[in-house]
Amino acid sequence: MSGFKPLLAKAAVGAALALSAAAAFAWPDRPIELVVGFAPGGGTDITARTLASYLEKELGGSILVINKPGASGAIGLSQVARAKPDGYTLGMTNMPGLLTLPIERQSGFTAQDFTYLATLVRDPSAFSVSLDAPYKTLDDLIADARARPGAISYGSTGVGTDDHLAMVLFEQLTQVDLNHVPFNGAGPLRNAVMGGHAVIGGMNLGEAMPYNGKTLRILGQASEKRSELAPDVPTFKEQGVDLVFASERGVVAPRNLPPEVAKKLMQALDRVAKNPEFQGSMKQQFTEMDYLPGDQWQARLKEADTQFRALWAKQKWVE
Template sequence: MSDLASDWACPLSAGTRRRAACALGAWAFGAWATGNAWAAWPDKPMELVVGFAAGGGTDTTARTLALHLSRRLGVPVVVSNKPGASGELGLAHVAKSAPDGYLIGMSNMPGLVTLPMERRTRFKAGDFAYIANIVRDPSAFSVLGNSPYRSIDDLIADAKARPGQISYGSTGTGTDDHLALVLFERLTGAQFTHVPYNGAGPLRTAVLGGHVLVGGMNLGEVMPYRDKLRVLAQASPGRSRLAPDVPSFNEQHVDLVFNSERGIVAPAGLPADARQRLTDALRSVAADPLFQQQMQAQFTEMDYLEGAAWQARLEKAAAEFGALWKSAPWTDS
């Protein structure tokens, strides 16, 4: 014990009033010491959890972001992949962790709001501090470069001629890739066989190996492989400025606008000082031209929205997806 701390020691032989004064002093010293220790946050490595396998868009975004955060916070930020259950395992790990600022997670919407609708998850909305959304990545349908499908019309025609015989791979039940298929089927009347994977990396391997005919991956996950894969359509409102040669669903007469939104959450109860410093760091990263260039190189669009504004948007999305779920549950799609 330091000399200062020993000054607040309360001997049992002291009178009641003196012991009370000692206790108050000890409490004050403890609060001072804790405050000074917290002012140094972070003073050890941080962990950024990703609920999908390495090699997918969420993982790539997280690894780029981690490098920028590390420079701003002054400690290593290590990405930890915890794939499984369409991202639930990673989110649950974040939700159950100590709210000390040393473990944060990269969330993926819609899974962040839809997973608790379709099953009893190991996390709930109130388990998180919602720091900021960072980017969005449009959904897309892709096939092998030598596939007979050259357009969305080709795919629709064959799916209607052979209902349920064309395999469609996604990054998991309830993810944006799966829900893009659900909406596509309802918009077109075509029927597919859904095959879930633990992330875009394994799914991309499956498409390249011919194990599934169509891959539901985000635009940023498939564009680096354009020499082997053909993107039939992407789900921006129009052609993405990052991939102007890739047609949208809309221009092929399918009113599908959908994307993956990736943000940063922490366990609920994160101290205000840590939350503010983390928010400041994320805001700085999002405004950094280098980070923006890196996201553009990954065909990923900036979509920075922090704190209460982001949480309000998530709540609105939850209400919309909740109405969709009630009208026609999608787990068996």
């Protein structure tokens, strides 16, 4: 009998492992929530909704996009960070906010609170104005901003977002002073620019392009070179402003996600990113593919975090 109890213990452990494996294999057996920290209608929201439709097919379950706007995306990311790490709560992130929010404030999360699954796309920063605005080029804007320091309103999707930091860098490079006005997403911001409540809209290229020449005029976009998706929109660099900046959108889960679930999600995201139909959807949205799997993405984020902390030490973008 002395050897019987150890055998029972081993059998119990084996049974527990088998049940755990079976549960992971069955995942997902209920809807997954994909949390977006911005209002509906912006680039991050549209990317998330497009991704959800493709990811549903890969995972064989439904995905609900949940908008939790506020605090420049921090409310949504905090919810993901606090969620149970079971794969049923994911976050559609927007970098740099993913890194900059914990630098500038008590954000409710840190970069270490997540499992990094994949980054998918990048969307260059851009400056847009209404069609009746007096600015036809960046030079027009710079000249007026120098003549009237602090008088021109610049709308962003929130403090610490790529749109806000693009303004901070633009001010440094051109020695101008703009009046920053944060909004809860690109949808409300776009309406504010068209309604004359903000003179400049700091929206990503993909968020502004569907309206370019119709209700908005894009003065410049912050890619290294002109985007193939918007060849008529000049870069900041070719207009004499050495600004290259973009929003990078990826998917995270809470820290300590079970390895089996993480693997299944990463494999599904890899298939979506390589799907020509998904790539075509991103192209229609004027959004550039920039896929990296979780480990490579996390390595790039570590480098970016160092750069943003150096920028914060040099010039705090919020007091």
